[in-house]
Amino acid sequence: MSAESSKSGPPLKTSHPVTFLIIGGGIAGLSTALALRRVGHHVLVLERKNRDAARGSGGIRLPPNLTKILFHWGLKPALMQRALVTHTMLFIRYESGEDLGEHVWDKGMLKETRGIYMLCTHDDLYDLLYEAAQSSGARIRYGANVVNIDAEAQEVTLESGEKISGDVLVGADGEFGLSRSTVIGQDAFGTPTGLALYDTIISTAHVTKHANASTWKDHGIFTAFGNGRAIVAYPVHGTDNLAMQFYGPDSNEGKYGDEPSVDMPTVTAQLCDHFQPLMKLARKAVRVSIRDHGDLDEWISDDGPLVLIGEAAHPFPPGTIQATAMAVEDGAVLARMFSHLSEDRQIDSFLYAFQELRQPRTRSVRAGEFGNIFYMTLEDGEDSRQRDKSMRAMAAKGTNVLEGLNGDVSRLWDEIRTIFGYDCEDEADDWWMQWGMLRERALERNSMNAGTTLGTPLLDFSSMMSSVQVSDVTHEA
Incomplete structure (x- = not known):
């Protein structure tokens, strides 16, 4: 295998397409839309800004754990046109300009990660994801300002008064967005x-x-x-x-x-x-x-199928290398889970599986990013x-x-190797093989042998997930 991921072929398609309503059309929203379309679900993205404003500006560092996802999705050629490959970090003293040394990324380590360390801008990455999501069939509406979210009714209301419903609501509107405050029941602006x-x-x-x-x-x-x-x-x-x-x-x-x-x-x-x-x-x-921002115990509304992703779920310090990567990982894992959807009854289980997989990863990496800022x-x-x-x-x-x-x-x-080498889609596949299929088989047996409905929860999902090992890392560069 080459230094970069060469995973290819079409992803598993769901046998039961449902409609995902994504609130927020930033990097998190677009990457999730693309990932869900790749596995066959219907997607509508609602973004309150116009496209030019939503594209943003400034630089983004793309670590290997992010670029490998984009490569998996067939976006390597487009990414190579927009981004630069980087190998070196140089360090100086801010006040004096004194040279403190340099760091050259180890080629062997990068090969293990199956990704590349790259540099681009927010607008370049945004355009890449927008074009791919739209080409995949995702619907994206700009100027669609969501002013109310009713998770129980699986419905949102726009500023215009229009009401839009979906089978699953995905909150991707950031740390100060309506989705986060809806799930936790109050505004939370952090310390x-x-x-x-x-x-x-x-x-x-x-x-x-x-x-x-x-x-x-x-x-x-x-x-x-x-x-x-x-x-x-x-x-x-x-x-x-x-x-x-x-x-x-x-x-x-x-x-x-x-x-x-x-x-x-x-x-x-x-x-x-x-x-x-x-x-x-x-x-x-x-x-x-x-x-x-304190860690949220729950990313899912108690009232209905509303799940938080990206900065709405786990606000990262701005400008850090993993902030964007974690948002894209969220979308990739959510879609991988829902590629196995065959009945509506599975929706809640898949949402909680997503939360259980992603929380340890994002919490530990986020703590490391804060540590890096204070270290610098x-x-x-x-x-x-x-x-x-x-x-x-x-x-x-x-x-x-x-x-x-x-x-x-x-x-x-060692922690850099762990963070960069992490493959979120593999983790989602492992969950399905270890726990998802087990639960489905148990439900089927119970339905046949005991005459109960397939919706009866037979297994304690949280206890199963407690044995899933997600690397606990606290620093990265």
Whole structure:
């Protein structure tokens, strides 16, 4: 098998197509729509914004656990046209510009993952998924603002007064969306962390004048560690642009979807002089407040078949590598579960199976993403000095600086392998083979031997799922 996933062939098709109503037409909504259409279900996506606004902006890092899914779905050629393959990460000190070393991704490790580490922009990935979802037969409506969700009636109401129903409602409208508040019964805005992400784009024509151009030509990811601040930057749009994500103090509220409003020089005054000219050339940035949302015990409404996915279920820190990946994994797993649907009675069981599989994965990876942000933005002190000292020592040996670090991050390398190597569709298939088929056979036997209805729950699903092992990881790069 090649370094990239070569899984091919048509997916298993459901014998009982139902209608999925997806609330939210972002990356999570579109990827789920595509995945469900691939297995034969009917899909309608409702997005309150127009398409241009929904496409978004800024950069996205695509880890191997995400790219392998897109490859499985036959999207490799389209992705290779829009995204860059990256192999290298470079690290410096934010205030001084001191070189802390570099990390080159191990080819053997990437081969094991069956994916590629890639870089692109939100709008490029959005367009790819939109085109694929539409071509697959998914219906996508823009300007369709959902103002009420009735899970019991399996119905939503649009701002226009129109009512639309479906067999399964999927909430993909984000951490502040109506779906999340409907499931938990109240608005939940999370706890401020004191940090915000400032997301912007810079032309690489300016980069070559003010920085080491070879960094961007080699498709490297540039990371600067600072005192309560950090920068992650990488080339996009065929190296014509540089995506820059700055982490720093949060002085105002902000979220994705807001208009760009922040002049970068106003928030990067402490950046080393070498890079200051770049900040003056950056586009206005979108400010996204980083908030810590508690884990939800339930992603499924008590009133009916409404399930949360993506940021609506598990809000990730903005700009982190796995935020987008987890949303696409959600869609892939949900569709894989429902490829086995043969009767309406299975819908609830499949939704709870989805929740039980996805919660451990997203919780552990999300915790790691928060850890990465705080690791990059450590305030000056013993911990940051030890971090930098360890990286300098590794660089002096000519070794990748992410290997062999001291303290909690000493496990980082093995955990990266685990996160990148995870195949969510395989996990869903394993669930079906171990538990789904077992439950169906038990129901059939009970129906024949005891004369009970097929809807009678014979097995404690939650106890079965407790033995399913999902890797508990806490860090990734």
